Every structure is written in C-alpha cells, then in structure tokens.
Amino acid sequence: MVPKELRYTKEHEWVRLEDGRARVGITHHAQKSLGDIVYVELPPPGRVAKKGERVATVESVKAVGEVFSPLSGKVVEVNPAVAASPDLINKDPYGQGWLFALEVADAREVEALLSPEAYEELLKGGG
Amino acid sequence: MPTLYDRGQKGRRALALPELTQPEEDLLRHIPEAMRRKSPPRLPEVSQPELVRHYTALSRLNYGVDTGFYPLGSCTMKYNPKLHEDLARLPGFTQLHPLLPEEEVQGALAVLWELSEYLKGIAGLPGVSLQPAAGAHGELTGMFLIKRYFEDRGELPRRHKILLPDSAHGTNPASAAMAGFRVVALPSDRRGLVDLEALKRNLDEEVAGIMLTVPNTLGLFEEDILEITRLVHEAGGLCYFDGANLNAFLGRARPGDMGADIFHFNLHKTFSTPHGGGGPGAGPIAVSAPLLPYLPVPEIVKEGETFRLNYDKPKTIGRVHPYFGNFLVMVRALAYILTLGDAGMREVSAAAVLAANYLRVRLKGTYKLPYDRLCKHEFVLSGEGLAEGIRTLDIAKRLIDYGFHPPTIYFPLIVREALMIEPTETEPKEVLDAFVEAMLKIAEEARTQPELLKGAPQRAPVKRLDEARAARQPVLRYPFPEG
Numbered sequence: 001m002v003p004k005e006l007r008y009t010k011e012h013e014w015v016r017l018e019d020g021r022a023r024v025g026i027t028h029h030a031q032k033s034l035g036d037i038v039y040v041e042l043p044p045p046g047r048v049a050k051k052g053e054r055v056a057t058v059e060s061v062k063a064v065g066e067v068f069s070p071l072s073g074k075v076v077e078v079n080p081a082v083a084a085s086p087d088l089i090n091k092d093p094y095g096q097g098w099l100f101a102l103e104v105a106d107a108r109e110v111e112a113l114l115s116p117e118a119y120e121e122l123l124k125g126g127g
Numbered sequence: 128m129p130t131l132y133d134r135g136q137k138g139r140r141a142l143a144l145p146e147l148t149q150p151e152e153d154l155l156r157h158i159p160e161a162m163r164r165k166s167p168p169r170l171p172e173v174s175q176p177e178l179v180r181h182y183t184a185l186s187r188l189n190y191g192v193d194t195g196f197y198p199l200g201s202c203t204m205k206y207n208p209k210l211h212e213d214l215a216r217l218p219g220f221t222q223l224h225p226l227l228p229e230e231e232v233q234g235a236l237a238v239l240w241e242l243s244e245y246l247k248g249i250a251g252l253p254g255v256s257l258q259p260a261a262g263a264h265g266e267l268t269g270m271f272l273i274k275r276y277f278e279d280r281g282e283l284p285r286r287h288k289i290l291l292p293d294s295a296h297g298t299n300p301a302s303a304a305m306a307g308f309r310v311v312a313l314p315s316d317r318r319g320l321v322d323l324e325a326l327k328r329n330l331d332e333e334v335a336g337i338m339l340t341v342p343n344t345l346g347l348f349e350e351d352i353l354e355i356t357r358l359v360h361e362a363g364g365l366c367y368f369d370g371a372n373l374n375a376f377l378g379r380a381r382p383g384d385m386g387a388d389i390f391h392f393n394l395h396k397t398f399s400t401p402h403g404g405g406g407p408g409a410g411p412i413a414v415s416a417p418l419l420p421y422l423p424v425p426e427i428v429k430e431g432e433t434f435r436l437n438y439d440k441p442k443t444i445g446r447v448h449p450y451f452g453n454f455l456v457m458v459r460a461l462a463y464i465l466t467l468g469d470a471g472m473r474e475v476s477a478a479a480v481l482a483a484n485y486l487r488v489r490l491k492g493t494y495k496l497p498y499d500r501l502c503k504h505e506f507v508l509s510g511e512g513l514a515e516g517i518r519t520l521d522i523a524k525r526l527i528d529y530g531f532h533p534p535t536i537y538f539p540l541i542v543r544e545a546l547m548i549e550p551t552e553t554e555p556k557e558v559l560d561a562f563v564e565a566m567l568k569i570a571e572e573a574r575t576q577p578e579l580l581k582g583a584p585q586r587a588p589v590k591r592l593d594e595a596r597a598a599r600q601p602v603l604r605y606p607f608p609e610g
Contacts, residue, residue: 035537036518038593038594038595039595039596039599041599059595059599061520061536061537062537062538062540063540086595
C-alpha cells in the first residue's frame, strides 16, 4: 500500500508533486495506526510554513496525531471535504483524504523526501 | 434541557435582598468611565421555585457512583463513605490557615504524620511525601528524585533513559519526558507482561530506571516482578511503581517487598475521595532508603508528643506543592484507613479482584478476551469481531441505554477496540449480574439489530455527540437571540 508516484516523510506523510505544488496527506500506515479519525484541523490558506513545522492535527478515537509540513512553502489549498468528513482519511488516504496543498518554496527540499522504496523500508523496520 | 435564560419572565426574582443598614455608596464612582458597561448585564430572571427546579433537573441528569454501576477501568471509581465527607468538613480542619504556627495546628500535623506512617506501612517503604496533588504529579516528583539521586552520585548526564512497558499508564512517559529523561518503550510479551528478554537488551549504564504500572493496564500482575526489579537494580537503575491500581493488592502485598524505590498512591482512587469531577486529588509518594535525603520539604516529624515541620534537608528537591498538599483529601484518606483497618483493607482488594474475575469469566465466551489470564481488579475485552460494522464505541453507547456508565474504551492502546472494565469492589453480585445481562443482550443485538447500537444512546438526555468537535470547538456562551 505504498503508491509509487508519491514521495514520503519519516512522519508518515505523503507528498504528490504537481507543477510546483505539493499535495500532502497521511499514509495508509498512519491512518491505520491512528484508527477511526474523528477530527481534522487544517491550516488557514495563505499560511507560510517551514519544513517540519506543525501545520495540521488529526484526531482519532484513541490518539491525536500532529501533521508536520513536509516542505517549506505557502498553503494554497485545503481540503474542505476532509474537515467535514474526517473518515475520508481512513477510506481513501491517498485520494479524497488529502489534507492541504503547498506552493513549494525550495525545490531542493523535495530531494530530501523519501522515495516509495525508502518509505517501504522504513515500514519494514517498524517505522 | 432549557437553560435558566429560557425560564422565567422579566422582573422575576429568586431572592429578596435585606434592607440596607448603611448609607448607600455609589460604587460606580470607583470605576473609570471607560471601563463601565453601557447596558445592564443580562441575568436570568426567575422565581425561587423555578431556580430550584432548574438545578434539581440538572442534578438528575448526572451519573455517578451514587446513582449506579460505574466500571470505568483504570479510574477506580470507588464508593466513598459519606462519614468521611463529614469529617473533612469539620471546622477544625476547614478553618485552618496554612501559615498558622506549628503549636496551634498540632491536630492537623498529627493527621499528616499519622497518614504518612500508615502509607509507609502499606507501601513497605521508609519515607513518604504527601505533597503531590495527583498521580501524575507523584510520577513527576518521583522522576525528579531519581534525577537528583544520580546527580548526587555523579552519574548524570550519563543515566538519561527511563524504560517504559507499553502497558503502562499514559501519564508515565509524559512524566519521565517532562523531567528530562529519554523514554524507551518496552514491548509486552504474549502474556501481556513485561518481555524479560527485551528488558535485558535495554539495560545498560544509561538507564536511570523503569516505570511500572502494578498491576499493569491489562489488569495483570507482573509475575516476574522480583526478577524485573533485581535486573534493574543490578544495572544501577531505580524502580518506579505507578500505584493507581493499588486497589488490586491493598493490604496483601507491599511494593517495597517487590523492589520498588518509589511508589505513588492515588488517594482519590484507593482512599475515599470522590473524583472524576475535576476536584482535588492527592498523589503521595513512598520511597526507599537511598532516596530519603531528596524528599520534598517540609517534612512532618514527631518529637516526643509534638509535631514539627522540618525544612533542614540540604539535598531536598524542594517543594512540589504550596504548603502541605491537598489537606482535606488526606483527612478522608486517614479516616478511610482507620475505619477499615487492616482486615477491611484486605477485604477491599479481595472483593475488587473477585468481582473483576467474575465479570471476566462470564463475558469471555461472548466478547474477545485477548489476554485470557487470571486478572487483578480489572480486565480488558475487545469489541472486535462481535458483528460486522460494530465498534467498541457502539457497545459503550448502548450500555448507556441499559442504565450503566460505559467502561473505559480504546485504552490500553495495545488492545484493539479495547473495553477496560473495573467493577467497584462494593458492588453486590446482583449488580454485576445485571451488567453481564446487559452486555450479553448488546452482543445479541449487535448481530440481530445493529441499528440499536449504531443509534445509541436512545434513552439518554442527549443522543450521540460529536465528541471530538465538542471538545475542540466547545460552545461556551449562551447565544442570546438578539446576538
């Protein structure tokens, strides 16, 4: 369950690169370990985030998970559907369950993201 | 449920204020013009019977140990004898100022000293501090003691790791991290107990200690406890025991004999203080001989027949609470210990363990029991696999319809869809049986009428809430119609 066309972080986020933009969500593994997600707090559009900064919160019946921005940049879009129906993250983490999109500020940071193979290795190691 | 604003009529009053006996003073002149409100405050306008009915109606929506069965695992919802409330309200206790000189408060100091002595005896450890205000505060105080101990021995910063089984209370890792330690998680083995091999692998010269919840959050007693504490001591570390589950072995086993260096009590769980309402609790700690010099000040000492406060402890970690901790909680705890005595306290743990095992055995054929062993005062079922699409949350909500407070759910994290059940030791068998009947009925409904569970609660004052949003986006102001 690690799509090949995406990049990843050690914090179990995925990044879809689209023309200078990065769409961000949490991975299948992350949603599965959190369990049923009941609440999502998204950053306000226009917020400028640094790489590694806490930008969103995902709350499940058993835990609260922080989402860290995988790249530096400006939040240009958030997913209103996921705020209304947080369970979309459980149902479709790589599709309808996306969280926000960033305008990538520093293309070099993209290089530091994990490849699908590297992320798969991380999961095998107990991630 | 209407609010007070929805009752009454303009001009109604619940109280008649007495005539003024002094000339009227214009208080407004003391308040700068800019800070005065422009319109009168919008207060409810109700008659006295309306006021009384409002609060009586509210009180009837409440649920507590005084209304029914409350099997909230990990929380130990005890029945608290009403006599102890009377004692804690005696003016000789409530009217004291904490700065009164020692000679005028000998009775209060005697309460603190006597309680400390009893707690030492129950823990089997030579020192006590009553200051911590709750369990997690006791944990943090214990972590500071461990830190000061190693600092004194010149073993800091090398010893910076605290080992924590994944079946520990959630506050344990937080307390260790707040005190500046690095937390290393230890996996549980198939028995649900500490994995001894994993413990051995992790024991090195960087380990400052281990935090154990005894019995653990699965309600299981660590069978290898003596071996665990021996290994940790051998590696130079100290052993912290979380005593929130003391109800399981009160009067029957002593943490000191098991190798504990620090043990915290939750007086509001085991020793008769109502809790769950956010009111004050107390989390005293008992410590082993090597940690005595570091205990918080002041210490209550007895010299002849006189009690005194001792501040002369050069190596103390200092104060962890203003004055002496939450005093009236200690009055209740001492009253509870004296009322029950040794035999009574042993009956508490026997009844707690018997009740939990009775429920465990009666429910295990119907509900999944991931760790099927003799338990202590609580046990953990899983709601998984009961019926397609049914979750533990649905079972818990349906229990409300049957008139029971649901157990703790989704904790501990090592059991999926956990239902953590801890019956109060004072419950008679009829109540336990009624709870079992309700649980069995719910399991049947899950298969035959799942909509009853999905739509539960039906008979409660409010239907199922969006709990995440209620906590995250609470509506705390009354929305007046005109805005």
